[in-house]
Amino acid sequence: MAERAILEITRHSQGPDVQEHEFSRIERAPAYRLVYDAIERQILAGRLRVGDPLPAETQLAEQFGVNRSTVREGIRLLEQSGLVERDGGKRPRISVPHYLDLASSASRALILHMVTFRELWEASMVLEPAIAERAAGHIDEKGLADLSANIAAMTAEVEGIETGRPADVYGFVGLDRAFHEILANVCGNRVLALAHEPVTSLFIPAGRIILPRLKTYRRVLDAHRYIFDCLVAGDAPGARTWMHKHMDDFRRAYELTALSLDTSLDAASLGMVNGTAQAHSR
């Protein structure tokens, strides 16, 4: 019986609760947005469960009493907000957006707002040591293995560079980022991991500026090694301390490049286009 009423669209037709002198702002949302809102509510309320396929477009159109095109536009909104996931040409399925996916678009927004390197560094001085500290108490076997592999790869890269091979800056920065990302994901706190993600993303352009100029590859690797050792030993204060030093190194290196801390990270220094393109191709 409730089958028909599962999905209902609500035109927010401002009821007769208008004041006498003041008229409340008249709100007209397009139908495709109402479709989006309605389906979103069903998902958040749990009536449409994660993993289930989305009802067919024609069926939705019929239930909502709108055209299929309108329903499709609403579904696009859901798609971009991560609440439905389509895999190839298959039926789109209800899904829970992974918080880290959303963080990548947040970092894009930050770049467009031209945050400065100082802001990035300050935030990382707050977050990274806290994450390292907690990671010492929460890391598991797999996390340690991942970190170990990451350090091994970076070691190989650094030794290659020191024997004269041209540096693969992109690859190195990627390894650096991966190290910090692993830490965030094993620190046992998803809120911190989410808060941290834009920081790692923004470090990529910053790293690409610094590393080729100052060649601090070995120094980065050593810091990672010390942190790793602390994690193995379960030494939370040590992990925090080393991470703190590691981050402060980064600021000093940036200052040595003669770039002001208050210059903004702009989209030109990017890889940004690649970054977002990747984010959408799940």
Place this chain on the structure above:
Amino acid sequence: MAERAILEITRHSQGPDVQEHEFSRIERAPAYRLVYDAIERQILAGRLRVGDPLPAETQLAEQFGVNRSTVREGIRLLEQSGLVERDGGKRPRISVPHYLDLASSASRALILHMVTFRELWEASMVLEPAIAERAAGHIDEKGLADLSANIAAMTAEVEGIETGRPADVYGFVGLDRAFHEILANVCGNRVLALAHEPVTSLFIPAGRIILPRLKTYRRVLDAHRYIFDCLVAGDAPGARTWMHKHMDDFRRAYELTALSLDTSLDAASLGMVNGTAQAHSR
């Protein structure tokens, strides 16, 4: 001359680089997504500037060589990702997503992943004191005025409650949230503000659980007052210390409700539906 080539769509038609035995996975992104990618690139590259109106749908359809419906679906993706903004029935305009908008959907994602109160509290113990500390050095006249008004409103509310009036829990939690949000926005660091936003969002359901049970209204107000006084005096360490106490109070209160710190904040316990609906109706 470049007028025609400003917007170009790239079908990723995997060239003839297929191996002999292995066929590389053919990738078919739907056209509406290619439209999205193409326009996004133009915006990030700065060829479509913020504030400009988006080209007309028919024009885009013609340039891309696809149907207008397809273009429209692509625009919906842009819309949800915040890169275009439509105000009423007017021409949609290119816009830069405000990072805080994106954070609200991130906090929704966190709820769906059932983060625990402990995670929320830990993250706030890291972020809130750091923000308070920085706010002491950066706050301006307007920020102080906003905080002052916020505290005045909360004072009125608390005094009303203490004279027997029934407590407006929703209103109080809203004021509490606003206080912390103002702080984040005047701390002079947008990365921290972004990282902080999901924390304030998630505190709303938590506050609604705690406050009516323990009636710690006065205690919250006092903490806000102490912090405010430190900000006025430019006392950064003091602001940090009081915020630290304020957050720790919150944990203790939560424990007193006999709820485990490791219970998750679920969508049911919160006006999440309202929250997101509000977020979209900018």
Place this chain on the structure above:
DNA sequence: ACAGTCCGTTTGTCGGACAATTCCAATTAC
């Protein structure tokens, strides 16, 4: 200068159509 009117443009929505896939189930081959 200002208000009102007219008209082209643009968006929102509708209806229908069709190719390409996917899904599912019955059928066939072993």
Place this chain on the structure above:
DNA sequence: GTAATTGGAATTGTCCGACAAACGGACTGT
């Protein structure tokens, strides 16, 4: 009996054409 095939129904992606409503701007009358 089980596995492979095949055929049709369902579904998505895309296209076409159409129209009402709202917006923007020019034009006009006062």
